[in-house]
Amino acid sequence: MSPFFKKAIGANNISAEKATEAVRTLLLYIGENPNREGLVDTPDRFCRALLEMTEGYSTNPEEILSTTFESESDEMVLVKNIEFNSLCEHHLLSFAGKAHIAYIPTDGKIVGLSKLARIVDVFSQRLQVQERLTQQVANAINKYLRPQGVAVVFEGVHSCMCVRGVRKQNSTMITSAMHGQFRDSLASRNEFMSLISK
Numbered sequence: 001m002s003p004f005f006k007k008a009i010g011a012n013n014i015s016a017e018k019a020t021e022a023v024r025t026l027l028l029y030i031g032e033n034p035n036r037e038g039l040v041d042t043p044d045r046f047c048r049a050l051l052e053m054t055e056g057y058s059t060n061p062e063e064i065l066s067t068t069f070e071s072e073s074d075e076m077v078l079v080k081n082i083e084f085n086s087l088c089e090h091h092l093l094s095f096a097g098k099a100h101i102a103y104i105p106t107d108g109k110i111v112g113l114s115k116l117a118r119i120v121d122v123f124s125q126r127l128q129v130q131e132r133l134t135q136q137v138a139n140a141i142n143k144y145l146r147p148q149g150v151a152v153v154f155e156g157v158h159s160c161m162c163v164r165g166v167r168k169q170n171s172t173m174i175t176s177a178m179h180g181q182f183r184d185s186l187a188s189r190n191e192f193m194s195l196i197s198k
């Protein structure tokens with residue numbers, strides 16, 4: 001019995017047995033034989049992978065952003081090219097790319113660099129649309145860090161656009177969310193945009 005099966009009950013009181021049975025049904029639905037050697041453990045693996053890819057539901061963003069430090073500076077802090085992997089809520093297919101986050105501290109209140117990447121993970125590891133993912137990251141930083149401004153840009157390539165449907169391989173979706181000084185000041189916004197485009 002695999003580790004997933006030992007965790008007998010998941011969210012909404014759904015048993016692991018029922019979840020794996022649903023995947024077996026999907027395999028039958030496409031004309032496959034779920035009992036053949038290569039597929040016999042696939043329902044279990046799929047359920048474990050899905051749980052892993054959506055583990056952001058069980059992480060509280062407030063906890064991540066609660067460890068802060070003091071700094072002398074109230075200048076912009078920017079972390080760019082933070083990799084993310086998410087699942088589109090329409091097709092349950094991956095969309096992935098990079099996120100760029102900047103904030104302007106209030107009273108020198110700063111946060112560890114890794115925490116910005118962790119915030120990206122918390123909201124990426126859920127079923128998402130990129131617009132909401134971008135907003136949620138910006139809103140969480142705005143709410144828990146209370147900076148003078150926060151700017152977030154996501155650049156994502158959506159598998160559901162590449163491997164099926166319109167099959168466009170080279171399109172990238174760019175979404176942004178701005179609060180405070182980045183929304184109010186064109187100069188701050190331009191500085192952010194020029195730094196991330198370098």
Ligand SMILES: Nc1nc2c(ncn2[C@@H]2O[C@H](COP(=O)(O)OP(=O)(O)OP(=O)(O)O)[C@@H](O)[C@H]2O)c(=O)[nH]1
Binds near residue numbers: 088089160161165166
């Ligand atoms: N705005 C937005 N759209 C997304 C995102 N991820 C996937 N989509 C789109 O969601 C839409 C779902 O459209 P539907 O018409 O309901 O589904 P569909 O028939 O599979 O659509 P096609 O992909 O056009 O074949 C598609 O246009 C996808 O490209 C996202 O993060 N943001």
Ligand SMILES: [Zn+2]
Binds near residue numbers: 090160161
């Ligand atoms: Zn999709």
